[in-house]
Amino acid sequence: QKEVEQNSGPLSVPEGAIASLNCTYSDRGSQSFFWYRQYSGKSPELIMSIYSNGDKEDGRFTAQLNKASQYVSLLIRDSQPSDSATYLCAVNPPAYNRLAFGKGNQVVVIP
Amino acid sequence: EAGVAQSPRYKIIEKRQSVAFWCNPISGHATLYWYQQILGQGPKLLIQFQNNGVVDDSQLPKDRFSAERLKGVDSTLKIQPAKLEDSAVYLCASSFDRNHWYFGPGTRLLVL
Secondary structure (H helix, E strand, C coil), X not given: CCCEXXXXXXXXXXXXXXXXXXXXXXXXXXXXXXXXXECCCCCCEEEEEECCCEEEEECCEEEEEECCCCEEEEEECCCCHHHCEEEEEXXXXXXXXXXXXXXXXXXXXXX | CCCCEEECCXXXXXXXXXXXXXXXXXXXXXXXXXXXXXXXXXCEXXXXXXXXEEEECCCXXXXXXXXXXXXXXXXXXXXCCCCHHHCEEEEEEEEEECCEXXXXXXXXXXXX
């Protein structure tokens, strides 16, 4: 079982719509969860971190965490062409001070 | 605050050649990581250092990859000999606690 799974394929959304990304993790003891954005040819850039159950909003981004279901999601409201990128879900497993990444989801915002 | 520095930014080599990458973490960050990111995949941890000691190298192909972090600061990752499947971006990251990681710009390796 992979530590972090992102199973959705590329996501195309029209400009102004909501993009929804999902991620599950295997280690129930994980406490820290992150969403990174990665533009083509660039290194990952942190956009959201979440540590407790519920929602966390930052501008147009909302991260949602459900520890009982071992599920993390990211919503991008009012999607803009500049949001076109790959979004990586990352988890900090409890036994290690490191990040485990999912494979990423490509988002394409269509003007 | 200066970020994580990596060099070179790009490298093209032929298979069976050797290559080395360098990373300078943010000053004061005790933990340093090397990740490999193959096109279309998420970053995969190769090795983690705490100061100059290895914490986790379980995913490092030790028959061809080696890494060191002398004096607990800079680090070097070496591949010898390189294979075609080593073509990837090699990301260095550093951290000072469990909730903050900082990534360098990466080194893009193409093995022909």
